[in-house]
Amino acid sequence: GAGVSQTPSNKVTEKGKYVELRCDPISGHTALYWYRQSLGQGPEFLIYFQGTGAADDSGLPNDRFFAVRPEGSVSTLKIQRTERGDSAVYLCASSLEGSANYGYTFGSGTRLTVV
Amino acid sequence: GQQVMQIPQYQHVQEGEDFTTYCNSSTTLSNIQWYKQRPGGHPVFLIQLVKSGEVKKQKRLTFQFGEAKKNSSLHITATQTTDVGTYFCAGPNDYKLSFGAGTTVTVRA
Numbered sequence: 001g002a003g004v005s006q007t008p009s010n011k012v013t014e015k016g017k018y019v020e021l022r023c024d025p026i027s028g029h030t031a032l033y034w035y036r037q038s039l040g041q042g043p044e045f046l047i048y049f050q051g052t053g054a055a056d057d058s059g060l061p062n063d064r065f066f067a068v069r070p071e072g073s074v075s076t077l078k079i080q081r082t083e084r085g086d087s088a089v090y091l092c093a094s095s096l097e098g099s100a101n102y103g104y105t106f107g108s109g110t111r112l113t114v115v
Numbered sequence: 116g117q118q119v120m121q122i123p124q125y126q127h128v129q130e131g132e133d134f135t136t137y138c139n140s141s142t143t144l145s146n147i148q149w150y151k152q153r154p155g156g157h158p159v160f161l162i163q164l165v166k167s168g169e170v171k172k173q174k175r176l177t178f179q180f181g182e183a184k185k186n187s188s189l190h191i192t193a194t195q196t197t198d199v200g201t202y203f204c205a206g207p208n209d210y211k212l213s214f215g216a217g218t219t220v221t222v223r224a
Contacts, residue, residue, distance in 0.1 A: 031210075033211060033212075035214075040216075040219075041216055041217075042203050042205075042214035042215050042216045042217050043158065043203070043214045044214075045208075045211050045212075045213065048210060048211050050210070055210060056209060056210060056211060091157060091158070098210045098211075099207075099210060100145075100146075100207035100208070100209075100210055100211055100212050101145065101146060101163075101207070102163075103148055103160035103163055104148075104150075104158075104160060104212065105160065106157045106158050106159070107157065108156075108157050109157050
């Protein structure tokens with residue numbers, strides 16, 4: 001597609017529930033990143049995919065968070081047993097390649113609210 | 116690990132005035148990138164600097180990469196209301212970017 005698409009744009013869920021956030025990157029971009037942004041903060045790295053594999057998942061806060069990119073395109077971020085502290089905007093970005101030498105194109109984000 | 120710090124955190128500017136925001140890294144960077152996030156929006160890539168001492172201009176915005184490649188600055192001349200938003204710098208950390216906390220710019224008409 002022309003840009004990075006994220007769905008849903010907003011998600012309200014109850015504490016303890018499971019959520020899935022979807023990211024459709026720019027066609028041909030091999031690198032895909034998930035970041036989390038809290039109010040007044042910069043994007044915080046969660047996980048990086050190069051192709052189908054998670055090349056770096058060091059930013060995932062705990063084992064409730066998991067992400068996949070089975071065909072090297074669309075990615076899904078999965079959060080189990082959500083907690084109120086998980087509330088944030090989850091940003092997906094893609095890049096031509098994963099060297100951090102190319103600019104990122106971000107999606108519009110998914111605003112997750114855990115009540 | 117590598118950290119990127121930005122100052123000031125907030126910049127309140129009178130329309131028409133100039134200002135500068137600064138970015139400092141704890142390590143030498145291969146490149147520095149700048150992004151702009153409008154209120155309610157997402158970060159949008161502005162520019163990348165690669166060479167030591169490099170200066171690039173985009174209309175009223177001037178970006179500079181320090182000689183030691185550990186700091187960068189963004190200077191905006193004749194600030195306009197369209198400049199409102201948060202400006203982030205970001206530097207490579209392994210194969211991903213580490214972002215600063217940003218400088219949030221508000222403009223008084």
